Amino acid sequence: MDVIYSPDHALHQSPGELNSGEFVAAFEKPERAQIILDRALAVGLGPVLAPERFPLDAITRIHDAGMVDLLRHGFAEWEKLGRKGGAFPFTFFTRGFRADRVPQNLEGRLAHYCFDAGTPLTATSWQAIESSAHVALTGAAAIVSGASSVFSLCRPPGHHAGSDHYGGYCFLNNAAIAAQHVLDQGAKRVAILDVDYHHGNGTQQIFYQRDDVLLVNIHATPEQEYPYLLGFADEPGAGAGEGFNLNLPLPWGTDWEAWSAALETGCRRVAEYAPDVLLVSLGVDTYLGDPISQFKLDHEHFTRMGERIAKLGLPTQFVMEGGYAVAEIGINAVNVLTGFEG
Ligand code: Q9C
Ligand code: ZN
Numbered sequence: 542m543d544v545i546y547s548p549d550h551a552l553h554q555s556p557g558e559l560n561s562g563e564f565v566a567a568f569e570k571p572e573r574a575q576i577i578l579d580r581a582l583a584v585g586l587g588p589v590l591a592p593e594r595f596p597l598d599a600i601t602r603i604h605d606a607g608m609v610d611l612l613r614h615g616f617a618e619w620e621k622l623g624r625k626g627g628a629f630p631f632t633f634f635t636r637g638f639r640a641d642r643v644p645q646n647l648e649g650r651l652a653h654y655c656f657d658a659g660t661p662l663t664a665t666s667w668q669a670i671e672s673s674a675h676v677a678l679t680g681a682a683a684i685v686s687g688a689s690s691v692f693s694l695c696r697p698p699g700h701h702a703g704s705d706h707y708g709g710y711c712f713l714n715n716a717a718i719a720a721q722h723v724l725d726q727g728a729k730r731v732a733i734l735d736v737d738y739h740h741g742n743g744t745q746q747i748f749y750q751r752d753d754v755l756l757v758n759i760h761a762t763p764e765q766e767y768p769y770l771l772g773f774a775d776e777p778g779a780g781a782g783e784g785f786n787l788n789l790p791l792p793w794g795t796d797w798e799a800w801s802a803a804l805e806t807g808c809r810r811v812a813e814y815a816p817d818v819l820l821v822s823l824g825v826d827t828y829l830g831d832p833i834s835q836f837k838l839d840h841e842h843f844t845r846m847g848e849r850i851a852k853l854g855l856p857t858q859f860v861m862e863g864g865y866a867v868a869e870i871g872i873n874a875v876n877v878l879t880g881f882e883g
Pocket of ligand 2: 737738739824826862863864
């Protein structure tokens with residue numbers, strides 16, 4: 542399958558993140574995408590293509606214009622204030638605060654839109670963020686043109702970014718932007734299967750009230766794991782979207798046996814929905830060696846995962862999300878794709 546990749550991802554290099562009360566080196570780093578690309582080339586997965594450019598409208602179909610403006614221009618303001626390091630908030634929006642007033646002040650805008658201290662903006666972050674969305678959009682366009690599968694090697698990842706909030710190493714929701722593009726080009730129904738270790742809270746928020754996107758999420762239970770505040774089993778969707786959100790939370794320590802049972806449940810729901818297109822939010826932080834995660838999948842399980850997804854027989858776009866065991870990330874991600882190809 543074609544691999545969509547831009548070297549511009551390396552323009553986002555997080556200076557660090559808050560982890561258990563300490564500022565530590567970022568887990569989400571440029572080597573991740575480079576190693577996945579190297580592995581894709583080594584196994585001859587397919588031609589590597591550069592992304593096309595898309596109008597900003599393809600992004601603001603999903604995201605609040607004020608948030609996009611902060612991502613584009615926030616760091617320049619931060620720099621003018623003489624700040625060192627990446628731009629991120631020190632105070633956060635929560636219950637009781639005014640949701641209807643977007644502050645003009647930079648600190649206020651960061652507090653309004655950003656929900657954690659792991660997602661800093663740097664001088665060149667926007668170029669990487671935009672390129673990642675374009676990598677997703679180019680993959681979506683390939684599917685619209687009749688490709689049976691494509692791999693969008695997105696970085697930074699996207700599934701924690703909601704319509705008007707960002708965090709969890711994610712700025713723009715690449716998978717959601719791709720899904721909307723496919724719908725805007727005439728598809729009637731899109732399913733998103735999110736296999737990242739963490740719950741895709743942003744994707745859920747974006748499509749929660751809609752029935753034209755089915756979202757199935759397999760992830761570590763928020764009772765134990767980030768993002769803590771969303772991703773429980775009793776979140777079925779609302780309004781027209783009721784019945785079109787399926788969360789399959791699993792406890793720390795989950796192995797392939799339990800994880801693959803959830804995949805089976807999720808795949809059956811996708812098949813029942815009979816979408817025109819399947820998008821896979823492909824995180825491989827379910828790997829047993831992942832430094833921030835607590836599931837127990839090994840290399841060969843990623844191959845099995847790809848094989849099961851292929852059995853759905855749907856045009857499928859894979860969009861890269863998380864995975865932080867950098868040395869093994871290429872093997873794990875590409876195993877899903879070669880498993881899919883059979
Ligand atoms: N103790 C994705 O996988 N917090 N994002 C980690 C580590 C944030 C993960 C803290 C995890 C975000 C796309
Ligand atoms: Zn993750």
